[in-house]
Amino acid sequence: MPTPTDLLQGTLDLLILQTLALEPMHGWGVAQRIQQVSRDVLQIGQGSLYPALYRLEYKGWIRSDWGNSENNRRAKFYRLTAAGRKRLETELETWDRLSAAIALVLGRVAEV
């Protein structure tokens, strides 16, 4: 069985950045949001979520602050930085190009 995370290894960063572009969020929230939006297709394993968050933070694309969660617990919130926003744009462009190309190859060109 192909695990979702395997498929998404390259695009996990993109998903996280996209999710955080809407609003600052904690790790749990990010995982839940991706799962919800993808209608449970994409389940992010914690084993890859946190290393990805750390990686993005070390690269300066997101930053973290401690704050209070909805149920008033101390949680670490991640938010996109300016550099991260720029990064997201280029990643999205790449993604569009790539998925269009793949669709072409597979002969599944959507009606444009």
Added chain:
Amino acid sequence: MITEFLTRLRFLILRKKPSEFDDEIRFHLEQAIAAKEEAGLSSSEARRQALIEFGGIVRTREQCDEQRPGWWMDIFARDVRYGLRMLRKSPGFTTVVVLMLALGIGANTAVFSVMNAVLMQLLPVGRPQGLYYVRMANGQSNPPGASDTGDAHTSFSEVTFEALRQRSEIFEDLIAYVPLSFNGSVAVRHSELPEEAAGEEVSGNFFSGLSARIEVGRGFTLDDEKSHAPVVVLSYDYWARSFARDPDILGKTVHIKGVPFTVVGVTARGFNGIEPAVATDFWIPLQKRAELNAWGLPDDSLYGSQRWWSLRMMARLRSGIAPMRAQRELSGTFAAVVKQTIGDVDPKEWKPLLDFAPARGIGGYNEEYRTPVEILMGLVALVLLIACTNVVMMLQARNSVRQHEFSLRMAIGASHANIFRQLLCESLLLVGAGAALGWLFAVSATRMLASWSGIETGLSPDRTVLLFTLVVSVLAALVFGLVPLWSAVRAPVAGVLRSTSPNTSATRNRVAAGRALLSAQIAVCLILLMAAGLLLRTLRNFATQNLGLQANGLLVFGITPQDSSDSHLFYRRVLDHLGQLPGVKSVSMAENRPGTGWSDNNELTLDGILQQGALLRSNDVGAGFFRTMGIPVVAGRDVAESDVEKSQPIALVNETFAKRFLANTNPLGHVLGSGEDKRTIVGVVSDSKYEAVAEKPMPMAYYAAMQFSSLGTMHLEVRTHCDAMVMLPALRKSVAALYPSVPLERPMTQQAQFEKSYERQRMFAALGGFFGVLAALLVATGLYGTYSFRVSRRRTEIGLRMALGATRSQVLTMIMRESLWVLTLGLAAGIPLTLLAMRPLKSMLYGISAFDPASFGLAIAALAVVSGCAAFVPARRAASVEPMEALRTE
């Protein structure tokens, strides 16, 4: 971009608090549990499932850590810290290994830097690859009929130079240069006191043709050469040494052999001229004045006789012209100029061929440096080999004790890569320390080598040398890292952990491999000891050689008449004056100082008949020369005061001459030379050493110096009553009283001068001996260490044997037998290897065969003693094991 970069930089240095991660994960888990509880699970079941879903928390934390940009630096630092701790725990081991490596690497670096200078280094000028020393091809001398000064195969006449330099389609530049005296240095005065400096006269294109940079002022022009301008360019080093880097140097006057010259330039730092091995202090354009003649000779100038060959040449060939093509194309011009100046030359006897030797190192010019340096390099490589083997064996021994540690670490999940990284780190630390220490050692050793070998230029360790050292060190580090890994990862983990004694991994193979290594070391050591023995005995042969004269109590120094006063009067006054000093027994002089390698060599005409193929060596000497030197006059008389310019020209010959050419007659009364140059033999003296200690007796003549029309530099021989050097200040004062601006040139005892003639051999012998002893010491350490280690591992076994009735002497024999085996094996391999290796050494030996049985015996005996001692100490310790104690430890 900048903020991005700063963030990364921040995380490179800082790290997050570990508690942050914990808090974050705790929050995550709480949320997960809460979500599951909401879905209806019991709290304990929710917790269980949430934990399962999350997976390994520790692993996740590690993965998060690995994202950090500075993560690998942490790992590296950890390995280094760990390595340092391990090395600190065994200081003895660390010290010995570092010292061995330092010696091995240092010796190799030092010798390599000599080799670099001798064989590889290019001149520090622009486009050095295009430069060639010009010399006669096939080892020929100058054409027959020419008279030459300098080396017969590198000297050319001025006319030849002029003719060749016209061929500008071959040469981009052809440069002529020649020293101002035989030993290179001449008297220079720019302040009150005269000093000695090494000078050359050179063609106008010297600096421009070489593309040598000028630091201050200018170089020479063709006009300077044609007008023989009184201008001088100083070398940077001379400027720094003697003029304190005077910024206003240009335009100052310097008196060279009493002639005023104006300073017009200073060369860039690092340029010491093109004379191989020696540094030149200043350059002047080619001169026409007699006192500034090439080689300091008193006769004609360069532009006088067209038969006089004395200039050296260096060529910059046009790009695309290969040396062979230049040789071919120039032979016509060369032949024409020889025919025009000397006459027809039998092509069978001499061919007009030039050779172009790349100006690379000293070796391109002078083969005599090449072999010794290559041999030396071979010797130190062997030393390094022994040192490395030793270190490998010691590491091996240490790591087999650490087998437990490795197995334990692998059992709890360390990968091979982890352990390898750690071992590599340890060996890098060892090698790093060894190499650093070795470099320090090499720098001082190189300085010593430089002063011994007389190589003044290019010996400081440069980038090539540094690279060499680094490569050697890294190779060593890799080997030392890999070898222990091999045994570490092959050990059966469970077996090692189960056992309490470290015996498990001592397999039969391992022991055999260890023995083979020890034997190989003994074989290599035999080569080194043999070489050392032969070289040291060569040295003794030099020292005990009969010189044929009384070198003790004899002081020698050179003086040169200044201004163009009467040189006869000059020497007569000096000799008379010195002869009357208290403490001086007698004084005489010679044109060529014995023991310097210089001699006069000419065709031999005896009683009007030219002796084909015979060469006559000669020296011009003063009155009472043989009495002063202590050379017995066998027949006839010594040179006398009355042998002056107007009296009948005389000669003395040595016994070899008399035996070879005048065997059946009384030699006295026969006539040497032809034309106006006839001299009657008035005496026969016994043979004595002339050029060097190592020379064979040659037919030789002595002429009375005062019978020549003028005299250049002469070397005064002073026989003293007491210690010769004690007289030096008095002699110096005495000469200064007569001629204040005449310095004593290179004063030393005649004994020291002869010792200088085998200086290079002495250096190589001393180094060879040193490396031999060093190798023996290293091998002894290696053997001792290995045997001790083996004995300590066999304690239990020995205890058991003794408990079962073995006597102490039996245990002793058992251990000694192993060492005997190793020795026999080593000798069996080493003897043929040594015989093979001694062949190239032949050229460096004197008075001894390369296969001298006594030296061979001595080397073998020395090895036997070394190996015996190294085994005996541990063997005795083994024999004194208390059986019960040894058994109890198991």
